[in-house]
Amino acid sequence: MIKIGTMITLEKQADDEELQQFRCRVVEKKGSTLYIDYPINTKTGRTDFFPNGTFLFAYFVGEDQSIYKFYTEIVDRKREKVPMLLIRFDQNKLTKIQRREYVRVNANLDVSISDPERELDTFTTITKDISGGGLAVILPPDVEVRPAMPLDLVIVLRMKDDKIDYVFTQAEAIRVFNQSEDSKQLLSMKFINIYEQDRQKIIQFCFETQLKARRKGLDN
Structure with a gap:
C-alpha cells in the first residue's frame, strides 16, 4: 500500500492553534514503522522540531490514486547519511478519502x-x-x-x-x-x-x- 519513495503530507497543530503542514518522503519501511526524511514545512520551506510522542495526521496518494490518511506518532529518530524520523504505520487503520482513477x-x-x-x-x-x-x-x-x-x-x-x-x-x-x-x-x-x-x-x-x-x- 505504501512503499519507499511515497510522498507523505503531515499535519500538526501549532502552539498558536494554526494547522501546519509538512511534506516528507518514505525512506525505509520495517514492519509497522515508517522511516521518513525530515519533514519540510510547506509554507516556510523549513524543517521543524518533532519530539518523540508528537501526534500527527498523515496523508498520501496510493497506487490506485486514492487519497489515504492515518493517525501516527513520532516514535524515534535515526541519524545516518539522511537524518530520519520513525513514525508508526498501521495499514489496517488507513482511511480512504477518495477513490477515483484520477482526482480532478x-x-x-x-x-x-x-x-x-x-x-x-x-x-x-x-x-x-x-x-x-x-x-x-x-x-x-x-x-x-x-x-x-x-x-x-x-x-x-x-x-x-x-x-x-x-x-x-x-x-x-x-x-x-x-x-x-x-x-x-x-x-x-x-x-x-x-x-x-x-x-x-x-x-x-x-x-x-x-x-x-x-x-x-x-x-x-
Missing part, C-alpha cells in the same frame, strides 16, 4: 499550447480543471481546435510551498464545449506521451488542492 480539481493554472503540425499559432491560456489524466482550458475565441488534434503543452504548477514546477507534455484534444456560467468555450484534453514523474507532479498538486479545500470546509 478546479484550478486556474497558466498553460502554453502549441501545435506540432503548425496549423495553429502558439497561445497561452488558463486551466479550468486538471487531473492526472487530462485537463480543460479556456479556449480563446479566435482559436479553432479539432477533436483528436495533438497539442504540446507547458503547464505551470504552483505547489503549496510556492515552488513552481513546469510540466512539458503532449495532449490530445477531446472536445470543445461552452461553459454554462459565462459562455466561454472550454477545450478538454487527455494526456498522451506524458512522463510518469510529471503525472505524479500533477497528482500531487491535485492532492494538495483537494486537501486544502477539505480543510477549508472543516474550518467553516
Whole structure:
C-alpha cells in the first residue's frame, strides 16, 4: 500500500492553534514503522522540531490514486547519511478519502499550447480543471481546435510551498464545449506521451488542492 519513495503530507497543530503542514518522503519501511526524511514545512520551506510522542495526521496518494490518511506518532529518530524520523504505520487503520482513477480539481493554472503540425499559432491560456489524466482550458475565441488534434503543452504548477514546477507534455484534444456560467468555450484534453514523474507532479498538486479545500470546509 505504501512503499519507499511515497510522498507523505503531515499535519500538526501549532502552539498558536494554526494547522501546519509538512511534506516528507518514505525512506525505509520495517514492519509497522515508517522511516521518513525530515519533514519540510510547506509554507516556510523549513524543517521543524518533532519530539518523540508528537501526534500527527498523515496523508498520501496510493497506487490506485486514492487519497489515504492515518493517525501516527513520532516514535524515534535515526541519524545516518539522511537524518530520519520513525513514525508508526498501521495499514489496517488507513482511511480512504477518495477513490477515483484520477482526482480532478478546479484550478486556474497558466498553460502554453502549441501545435506540432503548425496549423495553429502558439497561445497561452488558463486551466479550468486538471487531473492526472487530462485537463480543460479556456479556449480563446479566435482559436479553432479539432477533436483528436495533438497539442504540446507547458503547464505551470504552483505547489503549496510556492515552488513552481513546469510540466512539458503532449495532449490530445477531446472536445470543445461552452461553459454554462459565462459562455466561454472550454477545450478538454487527455494526456498522451506524458512522463510518469510529471503525472505524479500533477497528482500531487491535485492532492494538495483537494486537501486544502477539505480543510477549508472543516474550518467553516
